[in-house]
Amino acid sequence: MVPLGGENDTQNNFQLVFFTFAPDLRCRIQEHPLLVCNFENEHCLRGRSTSVYRDGDVVIGGLFSLFFYLYYADIITLQPLEESVMALHIPNSYQNVLAFIFAIEEINKNPHLLPNISLGYEIHNFIFSHWRMLESSLTLLAGQKEIPNYSCGRERKSVAVVSGTSWAVSAQIGTLLELYKFPQVTFGSFDPMLRNSGQFPSLYQVAPKDTSLPLAMVSLMLHFSWTWVGLLIMEGQKGLKFLSDVTGEMDRNKICVAFVKMVSTVLVSYVTLSNERIILTKEASQVNVIIIYYDTDIINDVNYNIEQYLLTGNVWVTNSQWHADMTGKKFILSSFHGTFIFLNHREKISGFKTFVQEANPSKYPEDLYLTVFWLENFHCSFSVYDCSLKDCTPNASLAWLPVNQFYTAMTDWSHNIYNAVYAVAHALHEMFLQQAQWPPMENKEVMLFASSQLHPFLKNIQFNNPAGDQVTLDDRKKLDAEYDILNFWNFPEGLRLKVKLGTFTPHVPRGQQFSLSDDMIEWATGITETPCSVCTESCHPGFRKSPQEGKPACCFDCTPCPENEITNGTVDMEQCVKCPDDQYANIQQNHCLQKSVTFLAHGEPMGKMLVGTALSLTLLTAAVLGLFVKHRGTPIVKANNLALSYTLLISLTCCFLCSLLFIGRPNTATCILQQTTFAVVFTVAVSTVLAKTITVVLAFKVTAAGRKMRQLLVSGAPNFIIPICSLIQLTLCGIWMGTNPPYIDTDAHSEHGHIIIMCNKGSLTAFYCVLGYLGSLALLSFTVAFLARNLPDIFNEAKFLTFSMLVFCSVWVTFLPVYHSTKGKVMVAMEVCSILASGAGLLACIFAPKCYIILLSPERNSVYSFRHKTHFGSKSTERIF
Numbered sequence: 001m002v003p004l005g006g007e008n009d010t011q012n013n014f015q016l017v018f019f020t021f022a023p024d025l026r027c028r029i030q031e032h033p034l035l036v037c038n039f040e041n042e043h044c045l046r047g048r049s050t051s052v053y054r055d056g057d058v059v060i061g062g063l064f065s066l067f068f069y070l071y072y073a074d075i076i077t078l079q080p081l082e083e084s085v086m087a088l089h090i091p092n093s094y095q096n097v098l099a100f101i102f103a104i105e106e107i108n109k110n111p112h113l114l115p116n117i118s119l120g121y122e123i124h125n126f127i128f129s130h131w132r133m134l135e136s137s138l139t140l141l142a143g144q145k146e147i148p149n150y151s152c153g154r155e156r157k158s159v160a161v162v163s164g165t166s167w168a169v170s171a172q173i174g175t176l177l178e179l180y181k182f183p184q185v186t187f188g189s190f191d192p193m194l195r196n197s198g199q200f201p202s203l204y205q206v207a208p209k210d211t212s213l214p215l216a217m218v219s220l221m222l223h224f225s226w227t228w229v230g231l232l233i234m235e236g237q238k239g240l241k242f243l244s245d246v247t248g249e250m251d252r253n254k255i256c257v258a259f260v261k262m263v264s265t266v267l268v269s270y271v272t273l274s275n276e277r278i279i280l281t282k283e284a285s286q287v288n289v290i291i292i293y294y295d296t297d298i299i300n301d302v303n304y305n306i307e308q309y310l311l312t313g314n315v316w317v318t319n320s321q322w323h324a325d326m327t328g329k330k331f332i333l334s335s336f337h338g339t340f341i342f343l344n345h346r347e348k349i350s351g352f353k354t355f356v357q358e359a360n361p362s363k364y365p366e367d368l369y370l371t372v373f374w375l376e377n378f379h380c381s382f383s384v385y386d387c388s389l390k391d392c393t394p395n396a397s398l399a400w401l402p403v404n405q406f407y408t409a410m411t412d413w414s415h416n417i418y419n420a421v422y423a424v425a426h427a428l429h430e431m432f433l434q435q436a437q438w439p440p441m442e443n444k445e446v447m448l449f450a451s452s453q454l455h456p457f458l459k460n461i462q463f464n465n466p467a468g469d470q471v472t473l474d475d476r477k478k479l480d481a482e483y484d485i486l487n488f489w490n491f492p493e494g495l496r497l498k499v500k501l502g503t504f505t506p507h508v509p510r511g512q513q514f515s516l517s518d519d520m521i522e523w524a525t526g527i528t529e530t531p532c533s534v535c536t537e538s539c540h541p542g543f544r545k546s547p548q549e550g551k552p553a554c555c556f557d558c559t560p561c562p563e564n565e566i567t568n569g570t571v572d573m574e575q576c577v578k579c580p581d582d583q584y585a586n587i588q589q590n591h592c593l594q595k596s597v598t599f600l601a602h603g604e605p606m607g608k609m610l611v612g613t614a615l616s617l618t619l620l621t622a623a624v625l626g627l628f629v630k631h632r633g634t635p636i637v638k639a640n641n642l643a644l645s646y647t648l649l650i651s652l653t654c655c656f657l658c659s660l661l662f663i664g665r666p667n668t669a670t671c672i673l674q675q676t677t678f679a680v681v682f683t684v685a686v687s688t689v690l691a692k693t694i695t696v697v698l699a700f701k702v703t704a705a706g707r708k709m710r711q712l713l714v715s716g717a718p719n720f721i722i723p724i725c726s727l728i729q730l731t732l733c734g735i736w737m738g739t740n741p742p743y744i745d746t747d748a749h750s751e752h753g754h755i756i757i758m759c760n761k762g763s764l765t766a767f768y769c770v771l772g773y774l775g776s777l778a779l780l781s782f783t784v785a786f787l788a789r790n791l792p793d794i795f796n797e798a799k800f801l802t803f804s805m806l807v808f809c810s811v812w813v814t815f816l817p818v819y820h821s822t823k824g825k826v827m828v829a830m831e832v833c834s835i836l837a838s839g840a841g842l843l844a845c846i847f848a849p850k851c852y853i854i855l856l857s858p859e860r861n862s863v864y865s866f867r868h869k870t871h872f873g874s875k876s877t878e879r880i881f
Helices: 025-031 042-046 091-108 135-142 167-179 192-196 213-223 237-252 302-308 352-358 368-377 412-435 451-460 605-630 642-662 668-705 707-715 717-739 764-787 798-821 824-856 863-872 875-880
Strands: 052-054 058-064 067-073 080-088 119-125 158-163 184-186 203-205 228-234 256-263 289-293 315-319 340-344 462-464 470-472 483-489 497-504 514-516 543-547 556-560 583-585 592-594 596-598 743-747 754-760
Touching: 058 091, 058 412, 091 119, 091 352, 091 368, 091 412, 158 412, 158 451, 167 203, 184 412, 192 203, 192 237, 213 237, 213 315, 213 340, 213 483, 213 497, 213 514, 228 237, 237 256, 237 289, 340 412, 340 497, 412 451, 412 462, 412 470, 605 642, 605 824, 642 668, 642 717, 642 824, 668 717, 668 743, 668 754, 668 764, 668 798, 668 824, 717 764, 754 824, 764 798, 798 824
Parallel strands: 058 119, 058 158, 158 184, 184 203, 228 256, 228 289, 289 315, 315 340, 596 754
Antiparallel strands: 052 119, 067 080, 340 483, 462 470, 483 497, 497 514, 543 556, 583 592, 743 754
């Protein structure tokens, strides 16, 4: 069923609303706490006026939404039945009326504000119905119940009206009141549209600006790291403005909107049997935190549906217009338990609670609403004779009622009403102070003045109320509201307390605006610890956010950082940070650690092995040299030129020793000596091999070539090959050292966690020229030895020289690709290994057979053996000596 209208003041002028349903529905209506049902006593209520009037020198009007009547039609005849239901908008809305009366009575007792002038009031129930919305306003202006097309009635009319007008309502009643320049002070939440439009210059807003509410709510989200939040917004200008502001603030702080639900503020009946409207049941399951923004005091079905489907796993964040009493019965499990409420900060008004406790029908007999309250809550009944209350609970008080039926502490709007009345009183006081200088009025019993005279004073009024709060009606002087952050507690059953947890102050530096006592929080039912509300769990250090296509920024994948890149302690980083060259990423990739300096040291296993090998080969070469010196007179040693053998052994010893220059901490001297020494001594060794090979060839060609070839062999011409080849290599090294010599360098990438100190080759071109020249000599020696490998003789070295150069060339051909594919200490070690391997190849292939004969087969190393062997061989071998 849908309400189509409201109450009237006389029995014969009730509005009829037609409904068709079974009469037993009344029982279910009576079970709902937001509906007051009185069928048997309806005749006593119909004769009562819903307006409340108390006389005074000056009267202030008040328009408050309190209740309306619902009527039912018979199913068959469709005729309205006599039975009706009085439906309350919000039970706690009556607190607005009490705050209004309390402020007026407090001002009347104040000797310093409007002295000798009493304030009266008239209160009308404001009906949210398009065809009856103007009724209370016209009654206020005309001064009587039946509304003619002129103003008449009481001599003392209201000079201003206090109402909770919103933009939609102002479009109607504001336009009417504006015709008479009638001051209207609204107690609803601040609406910039009411002033910015310029349509209602006679309208004033007493509430502070709430432009900082979006920032306050977002600060709560940031405090708990909630980045996935749903929005439930009441339709209207303020709702749309809040939606724009809060989404903008969320975007700036990287908080994503999971969903947006716009809910109509049109009153929907609570007695419907349909369950078609299920609000948030789907969306709420996808998000843990939901913001609800209200911009009206009219009851709606949002809270009812949330409670009906018991959405207990969500955290609700709302503003001061949310009412706990809208949740219906005293639910043991309340969907709104643990709700965060942002309430405008107010100082406590002393005396209000006592005033509420003393308010009763006998004190205010003209108040129909108070009578209904007593009738329904304190077991009263109407007397059949005069419709007076009887059999009520003795000494009953509104303070006895549970908080879901009446809240004794001042609400946000009650504070605004209190300040609105004081604003009008201060404006009247200033106006009367000016009028005191005018000639006395003829009739002091009646104070007649145009209500429009109040405008100059209302526009400039600024004062502190009795509690100390600053009040101004000038929008330009209003400050953003400070907020108290309340936590709604419903345990024990129906407790419904609002406990202050913290504050938000927009007038202080950004980092100091928000404060909250986390240890006092009561979370929603079913939540035992701080809930998490994110679309995707945070990326831990070592991972970065990777956006998901087509989804909000809060929905992402976590991708591991590349090698040597980190994300530090801050979660959800979008980019990994590369560690500096002197640092490296730890295993978790969340910190950069300082690299340790290292090099191919003597003490490490690889260094020890290479040093040991180099020294062993050096000693072995020295031993061979000593063996050759000792047996220098034997044929095997004298074969193929003794001097060349000594030169080769000495150069090989130097080759093995030069490898030690590559081991240990590099310095400038060792970096230069490494390459020059290596190049020169190996050039000497290879050129010596070439000289020995040419000597062998010449020895076998002496008989054929004649006298000229013999002179070359006897003169020792092959020995000149060594200095000539070495001089060329020295020239290349000199050019290298003069242009771009080797230098100390660091390698921060080859070995994880270490910075390797090593020698940089300087000019790679020069290095490869030196290496290429050495390779050319080796290739030439190999070619010559290969061609002479089959020359006959027992002591012919050609075969051994061929093998030695084959090993030498194989080592260095293998070295080049391996050298380029390795880095750091391994690259240095590879060069050392190549030096040792090539030198060892020369030593083994050339001298091992001779050492074998000298040490193990001495009988083969004699002149007799030699002559016996050569008798069967070529006679030309005699020329070898």
